[in-house]
Amino acid sequence: MRILAIDDTKSLRDLLVATLKQAGHDVVEAVDGREGLDQLTAHRPDAVISDLNMPNCDGIEFTRSARQRPEGARIPIIILTTESDPAIKAEGRKAGATAWMIKPFNPPALLGFLDRFQVQV
């Protein structure tokens, strides 16, 4: 799968990218939601994994904008964050987030979750 990984913290993005690449995914990176939207249009990923808290355009704003675009309307958008506040999660769902994973992410769990999207049940 081609996956867009969005995180403003370089080391965490690297960790995410490394995890995804090791599992054989094709990874596109972005440092914030704004760049994420550009990458979304340019690379048409099959799924997005995005951080929540970012400058310029955060994960929720990104999700909201992505859902407005044909290339972002139907793909899973997974928010990866340390926030566990139910209100923020609800806001994320309202914006159109497909899933909510709590950082620190557990690589096998994340990859396993992605696998579900890959294999048609």
Place this chain on the structure above:
Amino acid sequence: MDPLVELKAAFLEECDELLAALEARLAKLRDGSTSMDDINGAFRAIHSVKGGAGAFGMPALVQLAHVFEAALDHLRAGRIAPAAAPYELFLRALDQVGTLVSAARQGNALAAPADLVLDLQRVGLSAAPGGSQAPEAAPDLAIPAQSGPIQIALRPNLDLFRRAIDVRHIFAGLEAMGQLRVKTRIGGLPSLREINPQNCHLMFDLELESEATDQQLAEVLELQLGPDEFAIARNAAPVVAEPPARLIEPSPIVLTQSQPDPGPVSAPPPIPMEAPAPAPRIKAAAASSIRVDLQRIDRLMNLVGEIVITQSMLDQRLLSLPTAATMQIADGLQILSRQTRELQESVMAVRAQPVKNVFQRMPRLVRELCQALGKQARLQIIGEDTEVDKTIIEELADPLTHMIRNALDHGMETPDERRAAGKPPEGLVTLQAEQRSGRIVISVSDDGRGINRDRLLAKARARGLITASERPAPEEIDALLFHPGLSTAEAVTDVSGRGVGMDVVKQNVEALGGRVLVASEPGKGARFTLLLPLTLAVMDGMIIRSSGQRLVLPIASIRETLQSADTTIECLPGGHEFLRHRDRLSPLVRLGEVLNFGRSNDEQVILMTETDRGSQIGLWVDEIIGQQQVVVKSLETSYGAVPGASAATILGDGLVALIIDVDSIPSICAPAILALRTATHPTQLQ
């Protein structure tokens, strides 16, 4: 190296940047100039630290960052006014996070101090009673599993498809835990005419044969569903209280996982009929950047240096060939030379960083020193965007810290003293950086009492640094500050230490090829100035010959060149020679002679140089050979210090030439300068 270790190291490095950013934001908070942007920025910074700490398994850091973040969140949510923010506590937390990060770097795992964690947790409790929740409210959902199938009711919201959720993925997640049976309820479906294909009207009742705990189940379900979208029950109890309107019997369609066509459940959300116009494409504002190991850049810089040498070698070889044959090659070499210069500048630009990185630590230093010393001062920063070579930046922090300490401890008066002197009680310390004629000039000035010359002189005499009969000029007294072991503070304070300081500053700065100057006006203040080279690797040099030696002078230090035949040279008793030029009398030095290469008596060219102190000295040399870029090679590391020379270089023919330290010439030819001073100001030394 293990990629994870490498990533962790990168994260720790990133932490330093995040903490520096956080500190800058907090400083604004204290100043009262904070904006929502700063608060959000501070929150994000600590949030990123927390995220990384979790990813790299640093629980103490996660814990501390978490409570810190929760405390900042009160500020972000407006539950605490910025003015009421516990700034000191935040700083303590910042320091502690820094301590944990550096401990982690050394492979130690420290615990977060419990009292600090508690203090942070209390933030906002008093401000908004009941308005804040405990930061970590993770209820223990681990109910022991019971026998019998687990009942799960899924009541997705209408927007399920718009969230790109395919319920089959949720089923797959549950199926991994045991055998799953799925019943789909289509009773909620509106009539075909009214149906909106974008809405999810389906409901599901699941039965899972599994030993999974409620927590494990919740983990799968909460991943994608909200708390109002599912419920878990055991022992066949009614699964969920729900509005009866949605429960339309009869005969639910039963779908099991084995069925090849899941039918309506799988229907992917169609693309909206009226596709909304794509949002205007937003350009990424942040410039993209990469992190490069400094050693790689150094290697690049060295290579550029070698190219410069090779190129001058080619120039030299070309000269020995017949002109007709070399014309075209010479043109090419000209272009190569320009490109080499551009290459060098580009590499230098890569290494350049704004001094901001060091400067932004200083406001806090000033504030803490003021507290410790009972003084009042504010710090003014000018030119923090000035860019300097990274190596130099790193070495700047210590000297600047010393200089600011010095200014506050020795220079700045107490508020009472200031009032008595007719000054405002709050002093001003100015930290300024600028690029001037190929150098970086950084100064720390204060409007304090200035240097106490009488006391400094008395001390120097007491220690035998100066004889009783010597009458040094005011600037020379000031320069005594840089003498090891001299400090004007009456008592040793824990702030400025034991007279180590300014001499160390001088050493550090000189090791960087720079210089420290001091200027002081009694009662008005003092200014310490650091003059630093832009880069340490390559410079523009003028190659000259003097007493048979080829020497290199930095172009930046040469003001003009004169033919000695066109000038007036005067001679004072004692054989000291002077040049009268533009109505100014300047000492004239036969360069080869003062450097002990012997006297040539064939000097024909005078290079007028200007030293840091603004004094002019004429250097009398035999001839100018040419100008070129030279690669600076340290003398100390490969040979040993040579008086009058700052470094050496390799010329095109492969031979070594010394690079002259113009600023050191005055001290070498001090007798001549003294003779000039005696001759021109006979009264001053009486």
